[in-house]
Amino acid sequence: MTSNQSPNDVETQSIDLMQELDPSPVQDEFPDLESGNYIPKTQSSQSVDSNVPRLSTPNLGLRGYNWDSWLSALQKYSTYPPSLFMALHFVNTSLIPLATRSIPDSETYLLLTRPIYQSPGLEHAVLTVPILIHVTSGIALRNLRSSRRARLYGAETRSQRHLLTFWPRMSLQARLGYGLLPILGTHVLVNRVTPLIVDGGSSGVGLGYVAHGFARKPIVWNLYYTIFVAVGMWHIVGGWAAWKGWRVTTARKERSKKGSLEGYLGYMRNEERVKKQKRVWWVVNSAAAVGACFWLTGALGIIGYGGHGSGWEANSWNEIYKQVPVIGTWL
Template identity: 75%
Template sequence: MAASKESMPSKPEDIETRSIFSMQELDPSPVQDEFPDLESGEYFPREPSPPSAREPIAGGGRFSSLKLGLRGHSWDSWLSAFQRYSTYPPTLFLALHWANTSLIPLATRSVPDSESFLLLTRPVYQSPGLEHLVLTAPVLIHIASGIALRNIRSARRARLYGAETRSQRHSLTFWPRMSLQARLGYSLVPLLGAHVLVNRITPLMVDGGSSGVGLGYVAHGFARAPALWNLYYLLFVAVGVWHFVGGWAAWMGWRVTTVRKERDRKKGSLEGYLGASESEQRLRRQRKMWWTVNGIAAVGASIWLAGALGIIGRTGQGYGWEAKGWNEIYSQVPVIGSWL
């Protein structure tokens, strides 16, 4: 009889009471409806590691948790590391190039006197193995890793929204919104390609090498097409310097060209009452970083343009057999040779 009473269902009001008190009340949390910036380093939220990865295997001793400095990473973390560390060798090359094409011409006020200093770094500039190792390969790795990161983010967004087929992904905009840093980088690619075409590829096709390419060669090109080259180098230097300075600022934590604009304060939030001073300090700090980074970029670009356009660009054409060879090279530049 007792067993039959225990098996009988409870009263409806008891079930309702238990269900109400068994529910746990949780504080509301904001929903992240916008993905982190790709170029800011906040690629994807960290996923909690499984217990097996956190706890060492029993019986393995000290060597079970020792992995000789190797850790398991996702594709986006590896690609972000490639994108970051591939900027180190080109930065060294850029510093040498800045000195040879701007600082030294500004100091000597003469292109022929500056050519001798250019010869000191010619093994880095034109050595086939070292130049590709310091400049070509890192630049290609930097561009490829950036595009791959954006494709990974696009694919994850497509899976999040349930787009399975190619037509569904094409109908929706899943390509991440580019920041100023990304726009500068992608704009730099054709400008850098034109520079390589005129100063490396075409001399290799015509003369079999670029041993005759120097500051006099660039000055000769300015004299042949001053309007074109002045506009080109103005864009090339400005975009390149801002991209490099903004990228290094981002690596050091000063996110100026990659930071998103903060949203307006939500209604009902206490930030306007309790966090006003903290918010003002943060905005003041961000404003200071913005002026510092952009000021450094502006000064660097101005000095570079002063040496490139002010000294090299006003030297004039060459003469003799050397000028004849330069004319032959400029006239055979693919696509744009008729304008040079």
């Protein structure tokens, strides 16, 4: 303040410099961390003028350009090639044996898909690499959301994170997927890895090889394939239902919102919505059950009763089963 200014002039000037701010609502709840909606806005993004034209780039179905979107997209689209492979495998190991009622006749159709089943480059591109991407992206998503929760609540050490239980709870879909991994690994070990070690390839592995294994240890293989088909079918059908928005194996109970009628007055959800959820639940589980029954009927009912092989081929198969790592003595 200069000597020529009065206190009233200074006060008037200070009031003129003040900026009037519009009121903004206070957020009473934390954002949904599981869906990846907690994305802090940077100062630079807030200061950009909305009138400035921007270059529009296709996002290929991704919701923004954050890690959640990219990992979710990888987890989703990596299931397309294995699903095609499983559909083809379902036809060769279930529907065709059911139609022909003969393992030798079914082997003829299996030979048509040998380029996919045993071509090293194509097999890994269609099956191995997509499955690894699917599993890795799922684990990365869980770690990302866990670390985000830890930062939100201020947990810094591992012990603090353990006490606050920041690791997202697994849904039924995730449990089925992680449970399927060792079962699928055993299938690959018996039918692809061990024949490669013993015979230098799996050209002699087919439906007769599987039938020979059933004849050697019927209880082991009937139990194994029943679990394998059931877990795999429910995971695949439940996953595709989730991609379509029908969340059955991934459904979670909705949390009551603070200040809502549902939270304080026990307001019932819309009856029509409940009926739709029940209808979707029945459709998805019925589809999985029907698919599993068809697959098991062809695999256990036809291939499972194929009996022992004969001659040098049976001796080769016996040697392969005996040399399976870890579990060879049980086969």
